[in-house]
Amino acid sequence: MAGKKVVIIGAGCGGLAAAALLARDGYAVTVLEKNAAPGGRARTLKTNGFTFDLGPSWYLMPEVFENYFARFGRKVGDYYQLKRLDPNYRVFFGDGQVDVPADRRKIGELFDRLEPDGGKKLDRFMQSAEFQYRTAMKSFIYRAYRSFFDFFNWEIITKGPRLHIFEGLDRYVRRFFRSDRIRKILEYTVVFLGGSPDNTPALYSIMSHVDFNLGVWYPDQGMGSVVSALNKLGKEHGVELLLNQNVLRIESENGLAKKVVTDKGNFAADIVLVNADYHHAETALLAPGDVSYSAEYWTSRKMGPSAFLIYLGLKNKIKGLLHHNLYLDPSWNEHFKAIFDKPAWPEAYSYYISCTSKTDASVAPFGGETLFILIPVAAGLVDTPEIRKKMFSQTIAHLEKLLGEDIKNNIVYQQIFAQRAFALAYNAYKGTALGLAHTLFQTAIFRPSHRSKKLKNLYYTGSYTHPGIGVPMVLISAQIVSDLIRKDHVL
């Protein structure tokens, strides 16, 4: 018989992943989700014959997904099939383009073409990135933290200097390479972490190991397959998922969360786990006396960017694109400044274009193409219909010029999702797409705690918590928090 009652607020990947683990362990788990579909930022939109992944589109770190399913004695392949992409992606520089191949040796050859001895320099860079990745995975990614001493453990102290925790990524990359193009290829990955090359620790060059060695993958039918798999796994273990349940508050008594109140009803709980944005839970769901962090704490956080997203269904094929494409503009530094230092809508900008129909015929009608364009922009900007119109036409015109192909006249479906849409759909603070950036003081022990500091049975999971942003990280966060709950509340 199911034991203590866990109520989870939010059916993002973090909430769904934790729900399945806790249900497997014998807890009676109910997930309350405000939207009409599970998946949170990783939801899917199916319309007019097109399938769009609304948020994540890069399936990275496949071993993390395998580790998660292994906890159930399952394999990823029991739920969806993966295909390794080759090339990994195409990079447009405005005055030229390169394809980054899946074969690591060939990446060395590409770097040789971009800079004298580029391949040898890459070998040295990658040795360090792999060492950092392995140390991080072993020593601090899969860990829960209670104190500084948990973080500064022996491994970190002895290997600390080689982990480059205290150096910015941009300075670090410059120590290896002079080529502007190489630096951009190695640094664009920080956008995945919600940061900029100078506010992200060099430790995150681990992303180059993730990108070049572990590879870029595609789950059949897109990232929505991951959400479906987590949902199915939960159902197999008895998770109750209730959609269209907007949580209004978490009520407490004597230092314990007692009840979760939604617009549809009340849910008594022995344990409450928040997967919704941390800031939202603290400022809108909890009584002021029950919050773990002050208002000043939140205003002083470095938020990851918001995003201006364009979803396009096209009736024709676009020749110049691969599955993943990056346009890296000469205004690189100014664009990062407009995101992090002086928040403003950028005049010129880099952007990412996903075209999943290059790999998967099921996501677009025959002869058509499914396009998703992402422009990182500062959190907290005001987006008006005029700005949306301007950004949309400027981006489409730029892409048409870049590719020398007609896009505008072939659009059969279009949708914009930006700023206020993130706040509306996910209760995202300042409309952030990703949550808290991975600056040094927002990494590991410095991220908001998995355990509430006030209520003994209140927990948090998802991208605001350690280890952070991205679907693989959120799966790890779900494992950390479910282990904590099991330890604290033995059945």
Ligand SMILES: Cc1cc2nc3c(=O)[nH]c(=O)nc-3n(C[C@H](O)[C@H](O)[C@H](O)COP(=O)(O)OP(=O)(O)OC[C@H]3O[C@@H](n4cnc5c(N)ncnc54)[C@H](O)[C@@H]3O)c2cc1C
């Ligand atoms: C545009 C974009 C591109 C991305 N690209 C990638 C990528 O390529 N690869 C990658 O790995 N990651 C990527 N990410 C990051 C990744 O999607 C997220 O880090 C991850 O999905 C976050 O999961 P989560 O469970 O923490 O939160 P969420 O997905 O935000 O889930 C939280 C859930 O809580 C719900 N909720 C909020 N408030 C309430 C309430 N009051 N009541 C009930 N429910 C509530 C929300 O509706 C949501 O469903 C991307 C994100 C975005 C936005």
